[in-house]
Amino acid sequence: MVVVSAEQELHVQVEATDNVRLPQSILRHAVSAGLEPRQLTRDSGVPTWSLSDGEEYRVPSAGYLRTWEVVEHGLGSPDAALEIAERYVLGQVGLYDYLFSTAPTLGAGLELCGTYLGAITTNFRMEPGLETEEEVTFEIGMINGEGRGRELAAQWGLAAIFTRSRLVMDGPVSPVRIAFHQRAPRNHDRLIELFGTDAIDFGAPADSITVSTADLARPLRTADPRLAEILQRYAATTQPVVPPRATTWTDHLGLVISAALEQDSVTVDQVAARLFLSRRSLQRRLAEHGTTWRTELERARRRRYEQAAVDGPLTRSEQAELLGYKDLRSARRAVERWQD
Known part of the structure; x- marks a missing residue:
């Protein structure tokens, strides 16, 4: 046990x-x-x-x-x-x-x-x-x-x-x-x-x-x-460690968003398609969990940044690519928000 x-x-x-x-x-x-x-x-x-x-x-x-x-x-x-x-x-x-x-x-x-x-x-x-x-x-x-x-x-x-x-x-x-x-x-x-x-x-x-x-x-x-x-x-002798905590639907959504960021396809419609949901159904699920698309996208981006930054500083272009931004300034502003 x-x-x-x-x-x-x-x-x-x-x-x-x-x-x-x-x-x-x-x-x-x-x-x-x-x-x-x-x-x-x-x-x-x-x-x-x-x-x-x-x-x-x-x-x-x-x-x-x-x-x-x-x-x-x-x-x-x-x-x-x-x-x-x-x-x-x-x-x-x-x-x-x-x-x-x-x-x-x-x-x-x-x-x-x-x-x-x-x-x-x-x-x-x-x-x-x-x-x-x-x-x-x-x-x-x-x-x-x-x-x-x-x-x-x-x-x-x-x-x-x-x-x-x-x-x-x-x-x-x-x-x-x-x-x-x-x-x-x-x-x-x-x-x-x-x-x-x-x-x-x-x-x-x-x-x-x-x-x-x-x-x-x-x-x-x-x-x-x-x-x-x-x-x-x-x-x-082979029983693995049991997870001490549960995750939620929003954690699953975060994984899906992160995968979308990896492939540079992170819009609400594209993520909804990955979940086999309509845009409206995804927004309804978000509301049921007391959150929004913008909040979850921001959370997923921040998680990706913090995980990558463990290995050392990232250039502006690396930040933008990692976070799914076309504009380097948008990536910079996001990182500055998280570091405040």
């Missing part, structure tokens, strides 16, 4: 990361559906090498959530997360799958999923909630992230629990209830079909699944006590 002091929480922020296998499985599905791989990785910000097999790399969680938005937009399907979950293959997220599949029962497997979730992500939590003699609820929480990427990641995460379970159990298994934090979609027939229940709630305080105690006690046909012991011992 990682304990973070109040002082550390105020002054240190560890970036949330995900195992590259998470965005990898989404991107591969999108490529097999006909989307262009280089465009996908460029738009999502996930490295191109993430499409190939390799070591257990980790990527920023912002890239994983962005990948969901990009893929949904490219496929043109609001059920993209469920379609990808239905094609789940045991082992696609590596160690995490085998920790689950070697457990003796479904309940033990889910408990291990919560304990060793860090094997695939530091951005999510899976913890037991309400428990009765008949059922147990598991709550899924996210540290960093908002918007559609969060919704799709939650859909896939909950759906994957059951598509994975059905691969290693004899007979059907379905949740007692499902709860989503997101607002109700216009149609959720696909959710009912995948989960095998129409007991699905929306607008809940947290994303969660409720499983009967009878199902939790059912054995997994892939149980392997010796291998389970080895894997758990190994997993305990």
Whole structure:
């Protein structure tokens, strides 16, 4: 267990990361559906090498959530997360799958999923909630992230629990209830079909699944006590540091603005397009968060400048290029404001 002091929480922020296998499985599905791989990785910000097999790399969680938005937009399907979950293959997220599949029962497997979730992500939590003699609820929480990427990641995460379970159990298994934090979609027939229940709630305080105690006690046909012991011992030595603080939608917006500055395309319309929003929708989201386009652009520019200035003074032309200004005087005035 990682304990973070109040002082550390105020002054240190560890970036949330995900195992590259998470965005990898989404991107591969999108490529097999006909989307262009280089465009996908460029738009999502996930490295191109993430499409190939390799070591257990980790990527920023912002890239994983962005990948969901990009893929949904490219496929043109609001059920993209469920379609990808239905094609789940045991082992696609590596160690995490085998920790689950070697457990003796479904309940033990889910408990291990919560304990060793860090094997695939530091951005999510899976913890037991309400428990009765008949059922147990598991709550899924996210540290960093908002918007559609969060919704799709939650859909896939909950759906994957059951598509994975059905691969290693004899007979059907379905949740007692499902709860989503997101607002109700216009149609959720696909959710009912995948989960095998129409007991699905929306607008809940947290994303969660409720499983009967009878199902939790059912054995997994892939149980392997010796291998389970080895894997758990190994997993305990590889748990990454948990981020002590959350970020917000405005932090995500800042990353998008910074990427736009990198490519010299930083107008409100261009950034809205990168977020797959209309200009009006972006301005509405800004208002909902008590900020403005000008404020967030200024904040992103200042952050880029302060990060670059650590390595030494910048010339006026370097400042202008870094901050996306055509006019050297505008860049100079901006820097002088921040230094006052």
